Structure formats: C-alpha cells, structure tokens
Amino acid sequence: MESMSASDGETVEVVDGVYLTQLLAGQRMSCQHVHIEAGARVPAHQHHFEQAGYIDEGTATFIVDGDDEVVLGAGESYVIAGHRTHAVENRTDDPVTGIDFFAPPRTNPDWAP
Numbered sequence: 001m002e003s004m005s006a007s008d009g010e011t012v013e014v015v016d017g018v019y020l021t022q023l024l025a026g027q028r029m030s031c032q033h034v035h036i037e038a039g040a041r042v043p044a045h046q047h048h049f050e051q052a053g054y055i056d057e058g059t060a061t062f063i064v065d066g067d068d069e070v071v072l073g074a075g076e077s078y079v080i081a082g083h084r085t086h087a088v089e090n091r092t093d094d095p096v097t098g099i100d101f102f103a104p105p106r107t108n109p110d111w112a113p
Helices: none
Strands: 011-015 018-025 030-036 041-045 050-057 059-064 068-073 077-080 086-089 096-103
Touching: 011 041, 059 077, 059 096, 068 077
Parallel strands: none
Antiparallel strands: 011 018, 018 030, 030 096, 041 086, 050 077, 050 096, 059 068, 059 086
C-alpha cells in the first residue's frame, strides 16, 4: 500500500486562483487535490478520463456541455464522463476544496511541473 499527504505533493496554479496537487496514482485510477479561490474559474475543457470528485468545502458551479449548470456543495460528489466538455466556477466569497479521481490514471497531466 502507498500513502501520501497532500502537503507532500507539488501544488501548481494551473489558471489564476486554481491550484491542483497531483497525489498518488494506481494501475486503474489517480487522485488530485483541488483548491479554487473565490471568483476563480476552470475554463471549459474535455479529456478522455472519467472524472469523479468530492467537494470537501465550499460551493462549486459546474457547467457541462456549455449550458447545463450543476451547483454542488460540501459533502457532495460527482462523476463526469470522458469526452464531456465541462468547466467549474467558484461564484462565492469562500474557497472550494476537494478531491478528483481519474480513470484511467492521469499520471502526467499537462499542467504538472
């Protein structure tokens, strides 16, 4: 078994106010920590990975396929199918933190150092 603390990973600011920390990856999935400052936005994008996540604190607005908005708060989780266009915004005055899981593993994301 492997284990890792988020404080052991290297945190990268991928767009203004959005910080991602690559955590461990197994053979079938990987994990990253997410921190989104108040007012920050992850622009619309897509990837082949299935993405599941959990909001630990704050409230995030997901925009799927350009117009379907889903608002999720602390204690809620989600799944986004591969190849679906999605964005996420923090429209509140408080940060959003959570964990994302990717399958297959996203071991070398293009934002990683």
